[in-house]
Amino acid sequence: MDRFQTVLLFGAPGAGKGTQGAILGTIPGFFHLSCGEVFRSLDIHSKLGSIFYEYSSKGELVPDEITVEMWAENMNAQATLSIFKSHDDLLLLDGIPRNVTQAKLMEKYIQVLGIVHLVCKDKEAMIKRLRRRALKENRLDDAQENVIRRRWEIYEQETAPVLEYYPADLIVEVDAVGSPASVLQHVLEQVVPIQDGHFNNPISGEPT
Ligand code: ADP
Numbered sequence: 001m002d003r004f005q006t007v008l009l010f011g012a013p014g015a016g017k018g019t020q021g022a023i024l025g026t027i028p029g030f031f032h033l034s035c036g037e038v039f040r041s042l043d044i045h046s047k048l049g050s051i052f053y054e055y056s057s058k059g060e061l062v063p064d065e066i067t068v069e070m071w072a073e074n075m076n077a078q079a080t081l082s083i084f085k086s087h088d089d090l091l092l093l094d095g096i097p098r099n100v101t102q103a104k105l106m107e108k109y110i111q112v113l114g115i116v117h118l119v120c121k122d123k124e125a126m127i128k129r130l131r132r133r134a135l136k137e138n139r140l141d142d143a144q145e146n147v148i149r150r151r152w153e154i155y156e157q158e159t160a161p162v163l164e165y166y167p168a169d170l171i172v173e174v175d176a177v178g179s180p181a182s183v184l185q186h187v188l189e190q191v192v193p194i195q196d197g198h199f200n201n202p203i204s205g206e207p208t
Contacts, residue, residue: 002086002087003108003109003110003111004075004086004091004109004110004111005086005090005091005111005113005198005199006090006091006092006093006110006111006112006113007090007091007092007093007112007113007114007115007116007191007194008092008093008094008097008112008114008115008116009021009092009093009094009116009118009187010115010116010117010118010162010163010171011117011118011119011120011176012120012123012126012152012155012159013126013130013142013148013151013152013155014120014126014127014129014130014133015118015119015120015126015176016118016129016176016180016183017034017094017095017118018034018036018037018094018095019180019183020118020180020183020184020187021033021034021092021094022034023180023184024092024184024187024188024191025092029088029089029090029195029199029201030089030090030092030191030195031078031083031084031085031089031090031091031092032092032094033071033074033075033078033084033091033092033093033094034094034095035067035071035093035094035095035096035098036094036095037095038070038071038074039052039056039062039070040052048066048070051063051066056141057141057147058147058150059141059146059147059148059149059150059151059154060150060154061098061099061154061158064099064101064102064105065105067096067098067102068096068097068102068105068106071096071106072109075091075109087199088199088200089199090113090191090194090195090198090199091110092191093110097162098158098159098162099158099159099161099162100158100161100162100165102162103162103165103166104165112166112170113170113194113198114170114171114172114190114191114194115163115166115170115171115172116172116174116187116190116191117163117171117172117173117174118174118175118176118183118187119173119174119175119176120175120176120177122177123152125177126176127148127149127152130142130148130151131143131145131148172190174186174187174190
């Protein structure tokens, strides 16, 4: 199996990875997958769903093997159904890998072409974003201050080191502060050249 050509959307909880990923995912040639969204779509009465609930309600990460296995199964299902076309689509991953162990487990599935690191220096502003979203979307994990803080702690301890795992020249920083449209503009500046460089784009490639 060829590895999926991938860009990682990276950043702390509340940085806006999901917002950017969802917009980009509507553009032909990009396929967005949020690991948190896949987990949240599970039936909480199923075995995996109850494991997810057990960890996420405390702000903890689901164990690595289970996570990567679930993610790989989901990707393969989407590829089998041709929802994700691995030869045409650049995969944009958000929320995975979440630590170095996951990054290693995923090596056999993905080739990382770039990492867009959404940076927000103001931690309190991001915590405020999370709280607002929790109220709007009825999310259990971000409704409680202590769970949000725990998510941040794990980000700093486990997720941030993922940036050191990959070659530094793959990583670009994008300022996460600003309107979704202006952040999008900067993210596009990074991901469009990668997409253009790796896939045939029949529309843009047609003679004028
Ligand atoms: P969102 O980005 O939509 O806010 P998250 O990515 O924070 O959602 O995911 C919510 C929860 O799902 C996390 O707190 C964690 O329990 C679980 N989760 C999501 N992705 C992973 C992952 N890669 N590894 C382990 N647990 C994960």
